[in-house]
Amino acid sequence: MTSLKYGIAVRIAFIWLWVSACQPQQTQQATEEALWTQANQLFKPLNTTPASPAENPTTPEKVALGKMLFHEPRLSQSGRISCSSCHNLSLYGVDARATSLGHNAQTGKRNAPTVFNASLHFAQFWDGRATDLETQAAGPILNPVEMAMESEPVAAERLQGIPAYRSAFERVFPNRDPAVSYLHITQAIAAFERTLLTPAPFDAYLTGDKDRLSPAEKEGLRTYIRYGCTACHNGMGVGGNLYQKFGVVNPYPHAQDTGRFEVTQNPEDKYVFKVPSLRNVARTAPYFHDGKVWDLEEAITIMAKTQLGKDMPPEDAQKIAAFLNTLTGNIPQTALERPILPPPHPATASEAP
């Protein structure tokens, strides 16, 4: 009987050991599963191409024309500044400056946001003053401190004077008179910009490739959610879908620009900005509407203080930065191949600075 009791005791001990050994693993799996489920509630993977608006349907020919126009310096008064000057696709759609250099070496007051994934935003510009990509594209070409083109008709006339553009516009906008118009310029540019999507490792994770994020990156995601960053930076754009005051809890140390107040004149909109998308954020320093901060972890720490009222220890900022790096996506082939632009033409001669 002793040996029987002994045998039972040994078996119980073994079972106990086996259960103990498995439990942490099961718990960890359950935790990982919960994180993934939670992430899918807060974010949406970038695995589809958002539809183009009915009034500006995307076609391959329009995208090709828009790509030429996006890179076309002759759309500026000086003939030297294109959309791509400040939204440099080799630099993930930014210019690596606090504020951009435009016509006659003037600077704007806000940091150039990336064009990548801009189609996911609910409004355009830092203050949301344009509702869509078409309206946005119309802005900088005429802005006197940016591309400084004299007027809409002058911009259209310049392209009209270049035979290759004339025929391209006629192909892309058939039976429209005139084919070369300022509206069509902005429509073609917007159609190109809708192709500038950068799916990232985080999207692969969200769609089910759960090992695509490393343990450190998952810990970063957990920290990001725990702090409440997801209150604003959520959805497919990981931001870009609401306005928020910069300085909800504590004021932003460099606060000057009143943001959306300039558009609405509503005192409640003072220091309110569009929440930027965090896609490719590790590639698009310097940060914030004024480009004052170059370091990602410093930016995270400032956000925790100003928006969430929390003093974030450096190790948490590091963890969150690790997660944000998983939002760096692949630049699509269409953006990697440069367009060939029509030859120089007297119609575009410019001696402007």
Add this chain to the structure above:
Amino acid sequence: MTSLKYGIAVRIAFIWLWVSACQPQQTQQATEEALWTQANQLFKPLNTTPASPAENPTTPEKVALGKMLFHEPRLSQSGRISCSSCHNLSLYGVDARATSLGHNAQTGKRNAPTVFNASLHFAQFWDGRATDLETQAAGPILNPVEMAMESEPVAAERLQGIPAYRSAFERVFPNRDPAVSYLHITQAIAAFERTLLTPAPFDAYLTGDKDRLSPAEKEGLRTYIRYGCTACHNGMGVGGNLYQKFGVVNPYPHAQDTGRFEVTQNPEDKYVFKVPSLRNVARTAPYFHDGKVWDLEEAITIMAKTQLGKDMPPEDAQKIAAFLNTLTGNIPQTALERPILPPPHPATASEAP
């Protein structure tokens, strides 16, 4: 017998007709053959890659680094002007302006020549003041009206501050201390530029594809040779291999710039310039060292007057332009694909205009 005589007469008539019909064709063939032989004596097809210099051997890694640096706006004081700003590869290596816009919206006094096929030139710059591509590349980065970098060490320091560049230079220039140096920057850029060759239909013609030129283009080539344009614009570069006074016979109407005289102070070098290559000339208006002329046929007519003392009728300028169009080549794949540049970094923060 009458029928026999009749038969003979008919046969003779047929032979006569056949010979008459063939003769022009044979004559034309002989003329075409002579043109092709003559062309091969005057020009060389661009069907080989010129060797790289012993002190700067081309490697794929060096070309890739050079391509990044060629497109790198952070090599300028403002962080916004790169080699590609004025040598825009989408515009066949030029900027479609008379003179380029540089630092703080300053303009230089000479037209930006294309970088395509520049390695074929016997000297660099309009006045030949640089002997090779390496020395050329060193110029604009420091030129106060171009990229305006403060000094050679400042340029190297900036790149040294960007981790991705530091490791790229260490890979490309192993066992060299420091790996990131101004010399290495210019060597990498030159290595990239040596890949910028654009074989054209005329090269296919020269190497034996004799139908590659249309009859009108061959007539243009004949006219080009007949006028004596080949005295200067010959060889593989169709120019780019000697100096010549601009205004040998009659003065250039816009003459101001004394050209090579500025380099040598030799009175015989007044108004002397490097003869530019005519490869891609139909793509690289405006013309001449001052970029004063936008129309190719007008440029041809001016050359006939100033260099050859001939009043060229418009139809001959048209013919020559048809030939010059066969020098428009294909942009190589390496130039069509944009590089991805390292992320923005505090080391490169600039608020310069």
